[in-house]
Amino acid sequence: MxxxxxxxxxxxxxxxxxxxxxxxxxxxxxxxxxxxxxxxxxxxxxxxxxxxxxxxxxxxxxxxxxxxxxxxxxxxxxxxxxxxxxxxxxxxxxxxxxxxxxxxxxxxxxxxxxxxxxxxxxxxxxxxxxxxxxxxxxxxxxxxxxxxxxxxxxxxxxxxxGLISHKTKPGGGTTDYSVEIFQEAVRSGKYACFLKEHTTLPMMYxxxxxxxxxxxxxxxxxxxxxxxxxxLAAMSFSPRDLAAHIRSHLPGFELECYPDFRQEIAESWPMIVSDYRARRDWGWQEAYDISRMTEDMLAHLMQKELC
Incomplete structure (x- = not known):
């Protein structure tokens, strides 16, 4: 300790x-x-x-x-x-x-x-x-x-x-879809996203x-x-990208997109960020990419559904 x-x-x-x-x-x-x-x-x-x-x-x-x-x-x-x-x-x-x-x-x-x-x-x-x-x-x-x-x-x-977690609910951010999409994939097999399907943003597990x-x-x-x-950076993806990875585990998953006011916010942000100073100064290195994160998220959420 x-x-x-x-x-x-x-x-x-x-x-x-x-x-x-x-x-x-x-x-x-x-x-x-x-x-x-x-x-x-x-x-x-x-x-x-x-x-x-x-x-x-x-x-x-x-x-x-x-x-x-x-x-x-x-x-x-x-x-x-x-x-x-x-x-x-x-x-x-x-x-x-x-x-x-x-x-x-x-x-x-x-x-x-x-x-x-x-x-x-x-x-x-x-x-x-x-x-x-x-x-x-x-x-x-x-x-x-x-x-x-x-x-x-x-x-x-x-x-x-954008931060993605299977333990807690999102707190009112523009990237909240990246948590909700997993929850709905497990619960109902479909998700209505508030961003356009090609909207790419930086994310992290x-x-x-x-x-x-x-x-x-x-x-x-x-x-x-x-x-x-x-x-700080780890991965960048769009709702369409994430849905494709979810379908590799849940083949019937359906994604629909109905952009709201959050689309304008998302479009004002970059698709990728550079974090070379964090890597240089204190050795930052991410452990999760989109594939590993998707597998882990679904495993935990499906376990909760069974409990």
Whole structure:
């Protein structure tokens, strides 16, 4: 087991948070990882606190009272949900991050992890976001760099692609179809997708995303050359590509596409991203491609259907 440190995970009930908390507890011990969210606890295997990250006073008390040394700040409003209420999304995403940075600075927190996203990019791969979610992430990257350069705060970040998990429901993002398609393939044998069939986006299987997060946080400080956010990549595919791989296991699967407002968001993002800095600085290497991920997703979901 790793050296014991008190760790706080905000947004712990989300898609990434649920699996990251499990991994952190395996590594540091369940008594040393506190999960926090505005929602009721989804598991009872460890310490949990109801916390709104906009409540800076309660956040500061928790960090100081519990002797927190690392914070994984995951609380956020995602892309599709954010477009429905931009001001609320901006407040939670931006002010929540600033509260964590300020509290961490004042409380001598040793490391902070904060996730960014491919939503900071435009279709050409330039940092030119078109959604409030992407704008908040692009601005947050600069705040992370500012607190490192001005205050020496060791903030680390990853630009995640779309994340795919068999354990948790998606949380209101534009890439949510990549989880829903598996669930419906097992449940009903057909899926109505909200994106066009040829819409190609960067994706990643959750075990790779969790491992990348832990590897980044374990990397020696002198190896970290990017203090905004590291781009991260594993695979890129379209709904049509994914459906073809699902049919190799479930031959009768049917895909239909009825694009909605999320299509415009998807078209504003790049089809691929370059993550050479992550590979160079701390040895990032994905373990799952689309074939291996599809096989694993279906195996787990079909097992759940049998239970």
């Amino acid at each position: 790793a050296i014991q440190q008190k760790i706080l995970v905000t947004g712990a009930c989300g898609q990434l948070g649920t699996e990251l908390v499990e991994a952190l507890r395996r590594k540091y011990g369940w008594k040393n990882v506190i999960s926090a969210d505005v929602h009721p606890a989804t598991d009872t295997s460890g310490l949990y606190v109801r916390l709104d990250v906009l409540n800076k006073k309660k956040l500061a008390y928790l960090v100081q009272h519990r002797g927190i040394k690392q914070i994984f700040h995951l609380a956020a409003v995602l892309s599709a949900t954010g477009e429905q209420n931009p001001q609320k999304a901006w407040e939670i995403n931006m002010q929540g991050l600033l509260n964590v940075l300020e509290v961490s600075k004042d409380s001598k927190v040793q490391k902070i992890f904060w996730p960014s996203s491919i939503a900071v990019f435009d279709a050409k791969g330039e940092v030119n976001p078109s959604t409030v979610y992407g704008i908040s992430k692009a601005a947050g990257e600069q705040w992370c760099r500012y607190y490192f350069e001005r205050h020496g705060l060791d903030v680390r970040s990853l630009r995640y692609p 959750m075990p790779d995303a969790v491992r990348a997060t832990l590897e980044l946080m374990d990397a020696p400080k002198e190896n970290i050359t990017v203090r905004t956010s590291y781009s």
